[in-house]
Amino acid sequence: MTQRPAVLIMQRHLAPLSAFLEGAYDVYRFWEGPPIEAAHDIRALIVAGEFELDKSLIERLPNLSLIACFTAGYDGIDVEWCRARGLPVTHAPGVNHEDVADHAIGLILAARRQIAEGDRTLRAGGWSLSTRSITTSLSGQRLGIVGLGHIGEAVARRADVMRMNVRWWGPREKDASWPRTDTLIDLAQGSDILVVACRADENNRGLISAEVIEALGPSGLLVNVARGQLVDEDAVIAALKDGRLGGAALDVFAQEPTEAARWVGVPNTVLTPHTGGATTEAVQGMLMLLLQNLSAHFADEPLKTPVAD
Numbered sequence: 001m002t003q004r005p006a007v008l009i010m011q012r013h014l015a016p017l018s019a020f021l022e023g024a025y026d027v028y029r030f031w032e033g034p035p036i037e038a039a040h041d042i043r044a045l046i047v048a049g050e051f052e053l054d055k056s057l058i059e060r061l062p063n064l065s066l067i068a069c070f071t072a073g074y075d076g077i078d079v080e081w082c083r084a085r086g087l088p089v090t091h092a093p094g095v096n097h098e099d100v101a102d103h104a105i106g107l108i109l110a111a112r113r114q115i116a117e118g119d120r121t122l123r124a125g126g127w128s129l130s131t132r133s134i135t136t137s138l139s140g141q142r143l144g145i146v147g148l149g150h151i152g153e154a155v156a157r158r159a160d161v162m163r164m165n166v167r168w169w170g171p172r173e174k175d176a177s178w179p180r181t182d183t184l185i186d187l188a189q190g191s192d193i194l195v196v197a198c199r200a201d202e203n204n205r206g207l208i209s210a211e212v213i214e215a216l217g218p219s220g221l222l223v224n225v226a227r228g229q230l231v232d233e234d235a236v237i238a239a240l241k242d243g244r245l246g247g248a249a250l251d252v253f254a255q256e257p258t259e260a261a262r263w264v265g266v267p268n269t270v271l272t273p274h275t276g277g278a279t280t281e282a283v284q285g286m287l288m289l290l291l292q293n294l295s296a297h298f299a300d301e302p303l304k305t306p307v308a309d
């Protein structure tokens with residue numbers, strides 16, 4: 001009988017994948033203890049791309065031949081380093097972007113129309129007939145998108161229907177229906193709402209800097225559905241506290257899970273725990289790609305969705 005390939009799942013929240021892998025693979029789980037005995041057998045790592053992948057672990061697995069990333073983002077993986085060791089990396093592009101775009105619009109609505117705050121006020125008995133909050137209309141708002149990839153485009157399409165005025169910025173010009181600004185600062189200065197939707201890598205850490213936040217200004221809303229490391233989070237908190245930034249609606253954070261205490265007393269924020277792409281449907285699509293990549297790899301066939309660059 002030929003030996004089944006062994007795979008190692010790195011993060012505990014990916015544990016449900018075991019049930020789909022065990023038919024074809026010997027499955028190890030990192031949180032159950034480093035796979036010292038099985039180190040020689042492990043052929044693939046299964047990872048969530050937002051967590052830093054420990055290079056020293058990779059070096060301890062002599063027969064590792066694939067890094068299979070369950071997620072769209074792969075910022076935690078040093079792809080060049082892996083490539084230099086002949087280790088291909090796969091990910092799950094083009095599967096969860098519509099859900100993330102829905103989430104971004106949800107965050108914008110929650111923040112601008114005070115839906116989350118209204119819910120809190122009502123439940124605390126704060127609804128009185130003597131006052132009524134007046135909120136901001138989304139129609140006509142200038143929406144800036146940082147990174148016009150799968151998510152950025154899906155946000156732009158939704159914003160068009162909602163009669164917002166869309167512009168975008170990214171390092172490369174591309175054929176798109178929406179105008180691209182010359183610089184990120186131009187985009188921030190000319191936006192009421194700035195949605196961060198780009199890939200995160202070592203070159204764009206802190207891209208949404210204090211200067212960009214300043215340019216967005218006291219009535220601007222910052223939305224981040226991409227990665228926390230793209231934003232100078234300390235600068236965002238400071239600007240929110242002293243009114244230099246109007247609001248922030250965030251699904252991703254510098255540290256995940258973010259400390260609840262970090263957000264106490266930070267006004268005009270709507271926060272969600274990195275659930276933008278977490279729908280049953282998207283997860284099924286991501287699982288499908290993971291299984292296809294693994295079986296292609298072990299059959300010596302071309303990978304379905306390798307990291308392209």
Ligand SMILES: NC(=O)c1ccc[n+]([C@@H]2O[C@H](COP(=O)([O-])OP(=O)(O)OC[C@H]3O[C@@H](n4cnc5c(N)ncnc54)[C@H](O)[C@@H]3O)[C@@H](O)[C@H]2O)c1
Binds near residue numbers: 150
């Ligand atoms: N919140 C969530 O649950 C969730 C879900 C999926 C993806 N994400 C994150 O969102 C990112 C984008 O996802 P996608 O599916 O749109 O990926 P994508 O590859 O389709 O698009 C990424 C875009 O970023 C652009 N880009 C690269 N570097 C840039 C820079 N320095 N400045 C501006 N733009 C830049 C690229 O040109 C590309 O258009 C992922 O890499 C991931 O980190 C988050």
Ligand SMILES: O=C(O)[C@H](O)CO
Binds near residue numbers: 049050070072096277
């Ligand atoms: O990149 C993704 O697919 C999501 O952020 C989940 O990690």
